Amino acid sequence: MLATCDGSADQIRVYTVEDSTVGRKGDYCFRATAASGYLTLELPRVFALETGDHPISADLTANGATTTVDVAEGGFESVGEGTVGGARSVLVEIRVTG
Template sequence: MELRARKLVVTGVLGILGAFAGGIAVAVQPEDSAGPARAASSVAMDDEIPPSAVEDFRYPGADRILAEKGIKLISGDGHILLAECGATADQIKLWSRKGDFCFQAKGSTGQLSLEAPDVWALETSTHPISAELTAEGETQSVDLPQDGYKLVGEGNREAPTTVVEIRVTG
């Protein structure tokens, strides 16, 4: 009995090592009336590598949002989320020729990298924010206090402006 148990353990360990090293799985069949346990035939595993468990902070559904709304959401910390305008009182709003884009802040700090083109005004309600903007190859930072509103780019009769980052600062 003890020898049989040892064989099962050794066979199982070898099967696991083989699966990790060579990409194959070894199954162990339970003992039946025909004799002791034996290794089943090897089966090739999928050639696909499973996705990494490391967080890359990419915005979920970004390709669909770009196609539907014309705004490119790149990455963030999860504390600034795209929302329906007017859905909550606590919103950050980008006024744009492509449409208005609203975000909900989920905390007192947050960061979102994006590309929102042709923005002409920024508005925030319960949180102060900082936004990075680009226009004609130049980058500038704009700070808005709580309940702030600011004209930018074409709103100030300047070049079209793209918002490339939003940060909740308090």
């Protein structure tokens, strides 16, 4: 579920390119309340994912293709335009995997 970013171990943090003209913040946090589950959403301009106590798998779309990224417990992963030559990406699903 959507949560206030506070550095809690059970949070998943999604970093985006902030844009006040469309109301997009620079980061969004989600709290995992179970060992598994998923959230479907559309969050544009995502450039990194960070996990706490729960590993995740995330789907991102860019240029008509979907990419799945796995992030280990306590991990950080650059994605989309956060990587060298990466395309602007939209986060479309987060899955807690453990």
